[in-house]
Amino acid sequence: MSDIAVGLACLSAALALSYYIHKRSSVEELARQTSRIAIIGFLAFGASHLVDVLTLFWRGVAWLDFIQAAALGVALTASLAIWGLLPALLAEPSPGELLEANRALSGATARRAEELARLAAAKADLERAVAERTQALDEAKQRFENALKNSDISMSQQDTDLRYLWVHNAPKGLPAAVLLGRLQQDVLPARADMVLTAAKRGVMASKAANSLDLEMEIDGDTRYFHENIEALWRDGEVVGVLTTSIETTAYHRRQEELRALLRELTHRTKNLLAVIMGIARQSGRSSTDIATFVAHFNGRIRALAVTHELLVASQWRGVGLRELIAGVWKSTSPEAQQRMALTGENYWLAPESAQNLALAIYEMQSNAIEHGGLLAPGGSVKIAWAEEKNQAGPFVKLTWEENSPQASANDNRGDGFGKTFVQVLLPRATKGSSTIESHDRGLNWTLTLPPVNFVSGVCGLRRDLAETA
Numbered sequence: 001m002s003d004i005a006v007g008l009a010c011l012s013a014a015l016a017l018s019y020y021i022h023k024r025s026s027v028e029e030l031a032r033q034t035s036r037i038a039i040i041g042f043l044a045f046g047a048s049h050l051v052d053v054l055t056l057f058w059r060g061v062a063w064l065d066f067i068q069a070a071a072l073g074v075a076l077t078a079s080l081a082i083w084g085l086l087p088a089l090l091a092e093p094s095p096g097e098l099l100e101a102n103r104a105l106s107g108a109t110a111r112r113a114e115e116l117a118r119l120a121a122a123k124a125d126l127e128r129a130v131a132e133r134t135q136a137l138d139e140a141k142q143r144f145e146n147a148l149k150n151s152d153i154s155m156s157q158q159d160t161d162l163r164y165l166w167v168h169n170a171p172k173g174l175p176a177a178v179l180l181g182r183l184q185q186d187v188l189p190a191r192a193d194m195v196l197t198a199a200k201r202g203v204m205a206s207k208a209a210n211s212l213d214l215e216m217e218i219d220g221d222t223r224y225f226h227e228n229i230e231a232l233w234r235d236g237e238v239v240g241v242l243t244t245s246i247e248t249t250a251y252h253r254r255q256e257e258l259r260a261l262l263r264e265l266t267h268r269t270k271n272l273l274a275v276i277m278g279i280a281r282q283s284g285r286s287s288t289d290i291a292t293f294v295a296h297f298n299g300r301i302r303a304l305a306v307t308h309e310l311l312v313a314s315q316w317r318g319v320g321l322r323e324l325i326a327g328v329w330k331s332t333s334p335e336a337q338q339r340m341a342l343t344g345e346n347y348w349l350a351p352e353s354a355q356n357l358a359l360a361i362y363e364m365q366s367n368a369i370e371h372g373g374l375l376a377p378g379g380s381v382k383i384a385w386a387e388e389k390n391q392a393g394p395f396v397k398l399t400w401e402e403n404s405p406q407a408s409a410n411d412n413r414g415d416g417f418g419k420t421f422v423q424v425l426l427p428r429a430t431k432g433s434s435t436i437e438s439h440d441r442g443l444n445w446t447l448t449l450p451p452v453n454f455v456s457g458v459c460g461l462r463r464d465l466a467e468t469a
Contacts, residue, residue: 003049003050003052003053004049004050004053006045006046006049007046007047007048007049007050007053008046009046010042010043010045010046010047010049011042011043011046013042014038014039014040014042014043014046017035017038017039017042018039020035021035021036028092030088030092031092034082037078037081037082038078038082040074040078041074041075041077041078041079041082042075044071044072044073044074044075044078045071045072045075047067047071048068048071048072048075051064051067051068051071052068145168145169149169151169152171152246152247152248152249152250153169153244153245153246153247154167154168154169154170154171154244154245154246154247155167155168155169155242155243155244155245156168156170156179156242156243156245157232157240157241157242157243158184158200158240158241158243159239159240160204160238160239160240161183162183162184162185162197162200162241163181163182163183163184164179164180164181164182164183164184164187165180165240166180167179167180171218171223171225171245171247172218173218173219173221173223174187174218184196184197185197188216189216189217189218191216192214192215192216195212195214196214196227199212199227199229200229200241200243203229203230203231203241204231204238204240204241206231207231207233207238208231209228209229209230209231210228210229211226211227211228211229212226212227212229213225213226213227213248214226214227222249223247223249224247224248224249224251224252225245225246225247225248225249226245226246226248227243227244227245228243228244228245228246229241229242229243230242230243264316268316268351272304272308275304275355276301276304279297279300279301279359279417280297296366296417296418299332299362299366300359300362300363302328302331302332302362303328303331303332303358303359303361303362304355304358304359305331306324306327306328306331306358307319307324307327307328307354307355307358309327310323310324310327310354311351311354316351317455318348318349318350318351318354318454318455319348319349319351319354320346320347320348320349321344321346321347321348321349321357321385321396322342322344322346323346324349324354324357324358324361325342325361325383326342328358328361328362328365329361329365332362332365332366333365333366333369336365336369336374339374339379339380339381340380340381340382340383341380341381341382341383342383342384343382343383343384343385344383344384344385344386344398345385345386345387347385347387347396347454348454348455349453349454349455350452350453350454350455352429353429353430353449353452353453353454356425356426356429356430357426357430357449359421359426360421360422360426360434360447363417363418363419363421363422364400364418364422364443364445365381366418367418367419367443368381368402368442368443372402372404372442372443373402373403373404373441373442373443374402374404374442375404376404376405376406377405378404378405379402379403379404379405379442380402380403381400381401381402381403381442382399382400382401382403383398383399383400383401384398384399384401385397385398385399392450393450393451394451395432395448395449395450395451396448396449396453396454397446397447397448397449398446398447398448398449399444399445399446399447400443400444400445400446400447401442401444402441402442402443402444403441403442404440404441404442419436422434422436422445423435423436426447430447430449430450430452430453431450431452431453432447432448432449432450432453433446433447433448434446434447434448
């Protein structure tokens with residue numbers, strides 16, 4: 001009975017193991033192999049006990065003994081084979097170890113996920129900071145470009161060989177496409193290159209900024225620049241220079257114009273002083289007393305002053321004939337201005353002719369007030385001019401007509417200088433003619449002015465000062 005029980009128990013164990021490895025397809029191959037050996041061992045050991053039961057009924061049967069011996073040999077071999085597989089089985093992790101390892105792996109995975117999340121957040125922050133920095137740099141670049149776009153400021157970067165690496169807002173005549181990638185000596189005039197090379201080499205050697213003024217010929221035109229040079233270095237080593245160039249050509253030309261204007265002003269001032277000195281001498285010679293001298297001298301100076309103001313307003317280009325007569329009259333005798341009438345187009349007188357005519361207008365006006373058509377109440381003066389022609393060519397004819405309400409001897413006494421100036425000096429200065437005729441109502445004065453007295457010829461003269469602006 002014990003043999004039967006052992007045999008059935010072994011068979012049951014073998015069937016249980018077979019069912020287990022059949023249902024658990026995920027069992028490792030080593031464990032599956034060990035289970036198969038164990039099944040064979042259980043089957044052989046159980047068979048040996050069942051055969052032992054059969055020997056009770058068939059005593060002396062040799063083949064039963066042989067089967068029993070073979071079954072025991074198989075069982076013994078299987079048991080020994082299992083011992084050989086034990087080290088490998090022991091090396092395999094147990095379920096508990098796998099569970100613990102799984103927990104550890106889950107924790108490591110969680111920690112790794114947290115680390116990855118932190119890294120992702122840091123990356124997002126970095127990308128946002130880079131985007132903001134890039135935007136700020138783009139805006140700064142736009143401001144930089146807009147600031148230089150409409151200016152005369154150029155910037156360039158060169159390496160230690162003075163090869164142009166970067167150019168912005170290059171000066172007219174030296175575009176960036178011509179400069180980039182080329183040596184300074186290949187694109188600049190020899191003299192300018194020599195001066196700039198010495199300065200830039202000195203800056204790179206001393207690492208100290210330097211500035212200089214440069215004259216350079218570009219496309220046949222002399223240009224002027226103010227150069228600011230600074231060294232560029234990385235890790236303490238000089239790698240090139242940065243140059244800020246400000247074109248000062250317009251400034252230099254304005255300075256030249258100003259010097260020319262000052263020379264012209266000095267020349268004209270000397271001439272004006274000479275005229276004033278001449279007026280003073282002539283007024284003194286022809287005046288009988290101090291009061292007469294002062295009155296006439298002041299009037300003549302005021303006439304010159306009015307002319308000078310009008311010339312300055314037009315930048316010494318000329319004076320409109322109508323503005324000149326009205327200005328002299330208003331400045332020297334404003335109370336008699338309502339008794340004067342002007343007729344004629346506003347021809348533009350040249351500066352010298354304007355000064356001479358201003359003095360003549362004052363002399364005729366002063367004489368009319370003191371001795372002629374404006375002496376009596378109700379008297380008037382009509383001044384008219386028009387363009388005419390004769391065999392010599394075109395000219396402007398100016399007529400002065402006095403109209404006094406009562407007869408007058410009109411001996412034109414004055415101080416003598418006025419009559420001499422109008423009849424003798426004025427025609428010489430204007431290359432025209434000047435005649436005075438006396439009648440019982442005052443004086444008639446006729447003046448002819450050839451084209452030389454005007455800014456342009458009489459035919460096609462610029463009629464109004466505004467047209468010349």
